[in-house]
Amino acid sequence: MSLIAPYWLLALLVVPVVLVLVLVLDRRRSRYPVAYTNVELLASLVEERRSVRRWLPLALLLLALACASAALARPQASLSVPQQNGMVIFLVDVSGSMRANDVEPTRLDAAVNAMQAFLNRLPSQFKVGLVAFSSEPEVLAAPTTDRQLIREQIGYLVPEAGTALGDGLAVAVRLAVSTLAREGIHHQPGQYLPAEIVLESDGAQNRGVLGPVQAAELARAAGIRVDGVALGTPNGRVSFGFGLYTNSIPVPPDPAVVREIARITGGRAFTARTASSMTSIYKTLGSSISAKTERREITSWFAAAAGVLLIGAVGAGRLVEGRLP
Numbered sequence: 001m002s003l004i005a006p007y008w009l010l011a012l013l014v015v016p017v018v019l020v021l022v023l024v025l026d027r028r029r030s031r032y033p034v035a036y037t038n039v040e041l042l043a044s045l046v047e048e049r050r051s052v053r054r055w056l057p058l059a060l061l062l063l064a065l066a067c068a069s070a071a072l073a074r075p076q077a078s079l080s081v082p083q084q085n086g087m088v089i090f091l092v093d094v095s096g097s098m099r100a101n102d103v104e105p106t107r108l109d110a111a112v113n114a115m116q117a118f119l120n121r122l123p124s125q126f127k128v129g130l131v132a133f134s135s136e137p138e139v140l141a142a143p144t145t146d147r148q149l150i151r152e153q154i155g156y157l158v159p160e161a162g163t164a165l166g167d168g169l170a171v172a173v174r175l176a177v178s179t180l181a182r183e184g185i186h187h188q189p190g191q192y193l194p195a196e197i198v199l200e201s202d203g204a205q206n207r208g209v210l211g212p213v214q215a216a217e218l219a220r221a222a223g224i225r226v227d228g229v230a231l232g233t234p235n236g237r238v239s240f241g242f243g244l245y246t247n248s249i250p251v252p253p254d255p256a257v258v259r260e261i262a263r264i265t266g267g268r269a270f271t272a273r274t275a276s277s278m279t280s281i282y283k284t285l286g287s288s289i290s291a292k293t294e295r296r297e298i299t300s301w302f303a304a305a306a307g308v309l310l311i312g313a314v315g316a317g318r319l320v321e322g323r324l325p
Contacts, residue, residue: 070302166210230271
């Protein structure tokens with residue numbers, strides 16, 4: 001939290017001044033003795049004076065003064081607010097290892113279901129694009145608000161061959177930048193574009209020209225975050241062939257590469273070892289991407305709190321002693 005007019009915090013000095021004034025007046029009242037013939041009545045009055053409740057109105061009053069003083073300083077806070085417009089590019093690994101069924105029913109099926117859940121959380125005004133990569137990247141859908149088209153293209157995904165992760169990321173970055181440029185939106189130094197890439201990959205790169213780190217640097221230079229999900233378990237395997245000629249190949253995921261891409265671009269990295277965790281991660285991403293953080297003045301919050309506390313102080317004073325202390 002920050003303050004627009006911090007010098008107004010000097011008004012907080014009124015709090016200790018009021019407290020000292022009340023304590024002095026209370027002590028002066030206690031100097032004037034009163035004769036009581038009823039000892040039981042005197043004991044009850046002493047007990048009442050020592051009651052913590054007696055000081056409740058004063059405490060509420062001091063808190064009201066503190067909130068009012070803070071309101072004068074015009075505080076600001078970073079708040080999460082809904083974002084109605086933006087762009088998301090799905091970057092999906094469709095390499096042969098996505099046939100592995102360590103994530104049921106298969107890794108690719110789990111990814112498809114998770115992307116469908118993601119679309120349910122994203123505002124309809126957001127544009128969504130789809131890029132798949134195996135040995136080569138391919139743009140399956142340019143960014144669009146047509147959800148049915150995206151769902152259909154996602155449903156056509158099938159496992160293929162190798163993993164050209166770096167090339168796929170570079171294509172996704174160029175697709176986002178060119179789409180925004182046609183709308184007159186260009187990257188400004190120190191700011192992110194209103195576009196985000198959601199990467200799903202389960203293996204290390206074994207095809208392509210551009211390395212994952214190089215592609216991540218391109219994304220950072222373009223002002224695009226990459227949120228990455230590493231899918232699969234360390235014991236994942238893919239089997240080829242039939243009968244005695246069956247060949248089983250280990251296909252563990254490579255979360256380190258996904259984490260590095262996310263770190264370079266300012267995104268987030270996740271590891272999913274089950275279909276349910278994959279869906280949960282994509283739902284979370286869908287909700288978080290549709291919100292943005294803004295600096296907003298919250299003076300009204302403190303002013304409202306001061307008003308409520310002041311009313312509480314008056315009410316407590318009437319209930320406890322019939323007056324403010």
